[in-house]
Amino acid sequence: MLALAVILLTGCSPGSQVILIEAPGCTKCAAAQRVLDEVLPQYPDARLVHYTYYTDEGHQVILDYNVKDVPSVIVGQTVIGYKSYDGDGDKLKAMLTAALENRSPEATPDQPADEAPLDSQALKDIQPSSMATVFLAGLLAGFNPCLLAILAFLSSTVITSSGRSRDIIPLVICFSLGIFVVYYLFGVGLFRIFQDWQSMASSIRLFLSLLLVFLGLTQIEDARRLYGGGRSLFKTDWALKYFQGGVSGRRLSTYFLMGALFSLVKAPCVGAVYLAIIGIISSDGYSSAALLYLMLYNLGIILPVLVLGGVMAMGMSPESIDRFRHDHRVSIRVATGLTLIVLAPLIYWQLI
Numbered sequence: 001m002l003a004l005a006v007i008l009l010t011g012c013s014p015g016s017q018v019i020l021i022e023a024p025g026c027t028k029c030a031a032a033q034r035v036l037d038e039v040l041p042q043y044p045d046a047r048l049v050h051y052t053y054y055t056d057e058g059h060q061v062i063l064d065y066n067v068k069d070v071p072s073v074i075v076g077q078t079v080i081g082y083k084s085y086d087g088d089g090d091k092l093k094a095m096l097t098a099a100l101e102n103r104s105p106e107a108t109p110d111q112p113a114d115e116a117p118l119d120s121q122a123l124k125d126i127q128p129s130s131m132a133t134v135f136l137a138g139l140l141a142g143f144n145p146c147l148l149a150i151l152a153f154l155s156s157t158v159i160t161s162s163g164r165s166r167d168i169i170p171l172v173i174c175f176s177l178g179i180f181v182v183y184y185l186f187g188v189g190l191f192r193i194f195q196d197w198q199s200m201a202s203s204i205r206l207f208l209s210l211l212l213v214f215l216g217l218t219q220i221e222d223a224r225r226l227y228g229g230g231r232s233l234f235k236t237d238w239a240l241k242y243f244q245g246g247v248s249g250r251r252l253s254t255y256f257l258m259g260a261l262f263s264l265v266k267a268p269c270v271g272a273v274y275l276a277i278i279g280i281i282s283s284d285g286y287s288s289a290a291l292l293y294l295m296l297y298n299l300g301i302i303l304p305v306l307v308l309g310g311v312m313a314m315g316m317s318p319e320s321i322d323r324f325r326h327d328h329r330v331s332i333r334v335a336t337g338l339t340l341i342v343l344a345p346l347i348y349w350q351l352i
Contacts, residue, residue: 018048018100019074021058021067028082029071035089036073039096046100075099134293138300140339144332146234148325150262151308156318165313172309174252176302178259183301187294209348212340219337223330232329 020036022029040046051058053070061067065074069081073092078099085091154175155168222233312318 017074017076018046018096019061019065020048020050021053021061021070021072021074022050023053023070026071028087031087031089032071032073032082032092035092035096039093039100042097043100076102131293131296135296135300138297139303140300140336141297142301143304144336145232145325145329147304148308148321151305152318152322152325154258155309155312155321159318165315168309168313170252171255172305172313174255175259175262176305176309178256178261179263179305180259180298180302182260182263183298184294187298188291191291191294205348209344212344216337216340216344219333219340223333223337226333227330 018036018040020029020032022033036048040048051061053059053062061074065072065077065079067074067079067081069083071082073080073096075096076099080092080095080099085095151172154171158167158171159165218233226232308321312321
């Protein structure tokens, strides 16, 4: 086992070995390190070994010791997870002292002995508030003038071609599925990149925060232009002619492909919020939880398409949707811009 190899390599007995399971850029891990720096000098025989949770070695230690949290401190066979002290530095200090003196720290209800390992525990640790926040962020990104304009155009073209409002339903479903698949795959790929670059977590966080401020200001500038009667920075009219021929064929595969292609056209409208969400969930370190968050976010993006498509299938005219888009596009831009600007410092200081 890896744990035995560490003991042999470091020359430490099980009781004096201290392992810190951590993640780069993790403020909780930094706090745990400060407590260790204060306690360990009192125990000259103790040797501190660091493992990053997502490495092969870190994953093996997690399995060997049945670790549930990041950060976690392991002293011999005693595992002190973050939930055991919940950020209380004095409590962690007492538990470390007890473990180093070969006294078992008091058991806590947060870590029963038969609890699942870290990776299996991920889905159980998902908070409903976090799920709601991610889903609402998807709604914010999805409900934008770019979407309303293209949806009104496509629905109008379908009705003109077939004369039946109900023909909008297969268009909306396949179009939404194309958007969902492309954004989900893109999100998974970007999440993996963020995980591989965990050593640059602070730099990525700074870049992401600056990008959000820039894109937020861009949204507000676009609102100012529109309010003054100017041209939008996010015009999608150029893409409409490419979709018109595909809609007239009324093939489901074509609808799906149009959704996939439009997801790229729509990227300037939703990309900033998407980057923010991926940046947030990548810091959690739980692949299963992150993939669920990505799914919730993308469901939020396509929900406005499905809802508005259903409303138009029941009789609302596409012209009404387009009129709503035109009347409220300034306020939508302002709301999106302010949200991005507010997100920037929250992400940089890891408050979310």
